Amino acid sequence: MKVMENNSEILSGYGGGYEPADEARISEKLLLGLSGRQYLDLIVKNPVNWAVAAILVIGIPLLLQRYLMGLSSVTHGSQDYPWGIILGFGLFGMVPLSASGFMLGTTVEIFQRADFKPIERLALLNGLLGYFFAVVFLLVDLGMPWRLHYAMFVSFGPAAVLFLVAWHVATYLSVQIAEMLPAFAEWANLPRLKRFVRSIVLGLTIAGIILSTLHQGALGALFCYAPGKIHPLWISPEFQWLHYFVSSIFGGLCMVIVVSSLVRRYMTWRCDTNFLGNLDGITLGLAKGAAMAFITYLIIKIVAVAHDEEWLYLVSGWGIYYLAELFTMAVVPLCLFAVGVRHRRVTLVRWGALIAVLGIVWNRLNTVLVSYNWTSHQEIPTWQECWLVATILCFYFIVYRFVLYRLPVLFTHKSA
Amino acid sequence: MKLKMNRRSVLKTLVSSAVSAAFLRPGGNASAHDFSGYETNRGVLVDLSRCIGCRSCEAACNREQGLPAPHIAFDDQSVFEQEHSRRPDQNAYTVVNKYDSLLWEHPLFRKIQCNHCLEPACLTACFVNAYTKTPEGAVVYNADVCVGCRTCMIACPFSIPAFRYDSAFSPRIMKCIFCYDTRLSKGRPPACVEACPMEALTFGNRQELLSIARKRMRREPHRYVDYIYGEHEAGGTSWLYISPVPFAKAGFDMEVPKQPILNFVKDFLAMVPMVLTIWPGLFAGIFLLCRRRGSVAGTGESQESKISGEIIDESHGE
Numbered sequence A: 001m002k003v004m005e006n007n008s009e010i011l012s013g014y015g016g017g018y019e020p021a022d023e024a025r026i027s028e029k030l031l032l033g034l035s036g037r038q039y040l041d042l043i044v045k046n047p048v049n050w051a052v053a054a055i056l057v058i059g060i061p062l063l064l065q066r067y068l069m070g071l072s073s074v075t076h077g078s079q080d081y082p083w084g085i086i087l088g089f090g091l092f093g094m095v096p097l098s099a100s101g102f103m104l105g106t107t108v109e110i111f112q113r114a115d116f117k118p119i120e121r122l123a124l125l126n127g128l129l130g131y132f133f134a135v136v137f138l139l140v141d142l143g144m145p146w147r148l149h150y151a152m153f154v155s156f157g158p159a160a161v162l163f164l165v166a167w168h169v170a171t172y173l174s175v176q177i178a179e180m181l182p183a184f185a186e187w188a189n190l191p192r193l194k195r196f197v198r199s200i201v202l203g204l205t206i207a208g209i210i211l212s213t214l215h216q217g218a219l220g221a222l223f224c225y226a227p228g229k230i231h232p233l234w235i236s237p238e239f240q241w242l243h244y245f246v247s248s249i250f251g252g253l254c255m256v257i258v259v260s261s262l263v264r265r266y267m268t269w270r271c272d273t274n275f276l277g278n279l280d281g282i283t284l285g286l287a288k289g290a291a292m293a294f295i296t297y298l299i300i301k302i303v304a305v306a307h308d309e310e311w312l313y314l315v316s317g318w319g320i321y322y323l324a325e326l327f328t329m330a331v332v333p334l335c336l337f338a339v340g341v342r343h344r345r346v347t348l349v350r351w352g353a354l355i356a357v358l359g360i361v362w363n364r365l366n367t368v369l370v371s372y373n374w375t376s377h378q379e380i381p382t383w384q385e386c387w388l389v390a391t392i393l394c395f396y397f398i399v400y401r402f403v404l405y406r407l408p409v410l411f412t413h414k415s416a
Numbered sequence B: 001m002k003l004k005m006n007r008r009s010v011l012k013t014l015v016s017s018a019v020s021a022a023f024l025r026p027g028g029n030a031s032a033h034d035f036s037g038y039e040t041n042r043g044v045l046v047d048l049s050r051c052i053g054c055r056s057c058e059a060a061c062n063r064e065q066g067l068p069a070p071h072i073a074f075d076d077q078s079v080f081e082q083e084h085s086r087r088p089d090q091n092a093y094t095v096v097n098k099y100d101s102l103l104w105e106h107p108l109f110r111k112i113q114c115n116h117c118l119e120p121a122c123l124t125a126c127f128v129n130a131y132t133k134t135p136e137g138a139v140v141y142n143a144d145v146c147v148g149c150r151t152c153m154i155a156c157p158f159s160i161p162a163f164r165y166d167s168a169f170s171p172r173i174m175k176c177i178f179c180y181d182t183r184l185s186k187g188r189p190p191a192c193v194e195a196c197p198m199e200a201l202t203f204g205n206r207q208e209l210l211s212i213a214r215k216r217m218r219r220e221p222h223r224y225v226d227y228i229y230g231e232h233e234a235g236g237t238s239w240l241y242i243s244p245v246p247f248a249k250a251g252f253d254m255e256v257p258k259q260p261i262l263n264f265v266k267d268f269l270a271m272v273p274m275v276l277t278i279w280p281g282l283f284a285g286i287f288l289l290c291r292r293r294g295s296v297a298g299t300g301e302s303q304e305s306k307i308s309g310e311i312i313d314e315s316h317g318e
């Protein structure tokens, strides 16, 4: 709260200079129309930046260490746990939370629900940045990050699930960049670019739906390669892709609810009345959509347990842990959403969304780390590994905020 | 008229997504279907009742493959007490573990290495095709294209491939290659087999090895349990094991599926072309439905008609 006031005070102190004229030079726009000194002031006075800096001071040397001395200088380098928290969080956790772009793209462009328009761009941006940083996480974790493009241009293993993920994430990333171009065009004052993108928006959106369905599912299907290693409650080969796809639906929606609640509170100065005024109604609308996905998710989870005849596992310690996860991820948020929507209590919905977001990340970590190798030993990530995750998250935060401050995402541009 | 133009743009969308679909289809999955191994598939039969845990095979492998010196010498038997369940890692393609069993006259030893599956999970999981199954049956790895994603390590049901995590600039997967370059491709048995003083390892054609195993089991039924590990595990492996005690007692993972690991991802792979072909039409259709409702209603929210109007205008413009 304090932070926001700081910022808006400073910004309004400079005569609301944060919205430079359309014709202003890009360099002026980058500094929000402030002078270099004023901008620096803005950064230094914000305590959040100090917290971020504290993480980066240790995180950046760790990152260098990883690249100069090998992965095992910061992780256990475990042969039994090939995927650790970096991928578990960064790839498997970030991607479902970034399904927001295709969800709201579909709602607004295909179902033509104009009432969700004010939040469409935030959802698209959340998707784009989420995917982009999932790739960044991947670059940290891959053994040979400099060969990231090999699956596209050098050597092909088209029957592999990861091949599909790689291609789809890469294509979808470009689709999302295209989808965000209109916002960029408005900011940089390039109306022709915007017109062009608008003309292909339907194609982009449908491509987004296809690519998302497939790679969200594919991330789940990746675990089907290890049916014997993952605890049966966390793996059911027939349904895994469905679990991952459906949870990405509420994952994306809940993430937008969380982010929009944060910006509404801490970045109020950047939002226009169209955004702020409609947000409560939109949040409730998103909650309704997410509730459907929660119900679907719970049903297919039960079907999977029944199909694989795993009822007995449910009464073991693993079963209790599994149910705890299921409650956090779906049941509790569903209840909060139901009450929240019925009585129009938006705050309840916002908390529910946060719980669901954490629940999804927990579920992915449970699959990659906790229930993996459940018959042998358990791996606990090193602190350096966790710190690296926090470091990349800080970069994510910085970029996210940087874009929100500038591009017309939370406000409608004059030209729109 | 307006609607027609609009249809055309939808059609365009359909065509372009179908084209992209053709490029993005995981086409190769047919190659792995109904594949039951090459006729020439070689293998090794490991007889646990004969192995005395001398670790000659470990030493021979180390020498043949030029691997780093071990931190416990190969002739030092104390390794069995110091490290109970070793696995192949970045420094060793093969390891021998000891299992005390009351069911047999002497402790049992199990040699672990890549089993050179008939339908290798590592190979099917690798998205840059770094693995190759040679006609001789070896599953070899090409470090030049590997990206280091480590999916093969996730996929291998025997947890064989290891990663050289400690190398920043030339990390790679380390795994037994059946001495393919130096021996197997020239028709010779791998170094470990030649080094074994007890003839616990028998090299030959997989089919012949299966009948040798059965013959031994028939001739000395008290010496063997009635099971050949590797005959069906993970869809069948080139390396086969026979044992005097139940396999679980000698550290074998009996949970390994009796079918190729690829079968577990088939459900998903089969769904892919469906989504690619059905989704574009489905959502384009929904788009048209929603659009028409919007224009028929006419009096709907002004913003809504503005949006659909915009799209129509633009298709005009092209």
Ligand code: SF4
Pocket (backbone or CB within 6 Å): B113, B114, B115, B116, B117, B120, B121, B122, B123, B139, B155, B156, B157, B158, B159, B160, B161, B175
């Ligand atoms: S044992 Fe593992 S590494 Fe060897 S071929 Fe089979 S799946 Fe691949």
Ligand code: SF4
Pocket (backbone or CB within 6 Å): B125, B126, B127, B128, B129, B130, B131, B145, B146, B147, B148, B149, B150, B151, B152, B153, B173
């Ligand atoms: S680590 Fe290398 S060999 Fe293994 S799946 Fe990934 S790219 Fe293929």
